Amino acid sequence: MERRGGSAPAAYVTTSWDDGGDGDARIGAMLAERGMKGTFYWPVAADHPHYQLPSTRVATDLLSSGMEIGSHTVTHPLLTRIPADRVRSELVESKARLEEHIGRRVDAFCYPAGYYDRRVRDATEAAGYRLARTTVGLRIDAGFDPFLMPVTLQLFPHGRRVHLTHSLRRRNLRGLLTWVGRFHGTADLERLTDAALDLVVDVGGVFHLWGHSWELEENGLWSMLAALLDRISERPGIRHVTNGEVVNALVSGGR
Ligand SMILES: [Zn+2]
Structure with missing residues (x-):
């Protein structure tokens, strides 16, 4: 964080949910009940039971x-x-169809x-998006490239070995050092959440579930989600925002 001054550094919480499906309406309601926000990433026409475009009605409610x-x-x-022309069509066509679907x-x-x-990142920017989220985890830093938006924790009980191998595979040294140095190298989601929130409140940044x-x-895992959202939303001094609002506030220089 650059701006310090006399005020506390800005602490943000955002969440994001991939692949669509019927459960997104339930997650949206759980977030809204607690004054929290989320960004829901939907594929528009994927032929797989895990990748389902929710209805226009669900979109309107969210x-x-x-x-x-x-x-x-x-x-x-x-x-x-996949080849560059297909990358481009996946990016451009999904944007147009989703805009039509959700209005x-x-x-x-x-x-x-x-x-x-690099090629995919640049194609995403060229297709007219303003941000792209990755799965690079264990991060809370605010000064990221908006087309390489990191995350903090996945709502899934990964073991320590998974945190380690994910970090190494993605060359995420910064996340690995934060995990070991500031999150006590734990795999326990509640302890990880507490440690990450402590750090975000202390130095500023983004907690991204x-x-x-x-x-x-x-x-x-629904009760695990409820317990974690309770824990997060009970914290004072945090602004709850969507992924887009994070980028507006931090990366684009707005407030
Ligand atoms: Zn996905």
């Missing part, structure tokens, strides 16, 4: 409670593994399965 809806491509391909401009994008490289509603459903 948007009216202050949530954001972003694109997650048309078919949920791994973008680094609102779509600024946010999320890379399927976290697969991106993400997940998939199908994964909550398949693994019976």
Whole structure:
């Protein structure tokens, strides 16, 4: 954070939810009840039970409670593994179709399965988005490239080995150092959440929780989500924002 002055550094919490599906309406209601926000990343026409475009009605309900809806491509391909013209059509076509479906401009994008490289990042910016979210985790820093937006924690009980291998695979040294040095190297989601919130309130930055509603459903994680959202929303001194609002506040220089 650059601006210090006499006031406390700005502490933000945002959440994001990938792949669509029926459970997104439930997540949206749980967030709204607690004064929290989220960005929901939907693929528009993927042929897979995990990747389902919710109805216009669900979109309207989410948007009216202050949530954001972003694109997650048309078919949920791994973008680094397909030719440039297909990358472009996945980005451009999904944006246009989603805007038509929800009746609102779509600024946010999320890379399927976290697969991106320089070429994909630049194509996303060229397609007219304003931000793209990755799956680079264990991060709370605010000064990121808006097309490489990091996250903090996934709503899933990963073990320590997974945190380690994810960080190494993504060359996420900064996240790894934060995890070891500031989050006590724990895999316990409640302890991780507390440590990350402590740090965000202390030095400023963004706590970003993400997940998939199908994964909550398949693994019976709804009560874990409720407990974690209670824990987060009870914290004073935090601004609850969508992914787009994070970028507006921090990266674009607005307030
Ligand atoms: Zn996905």
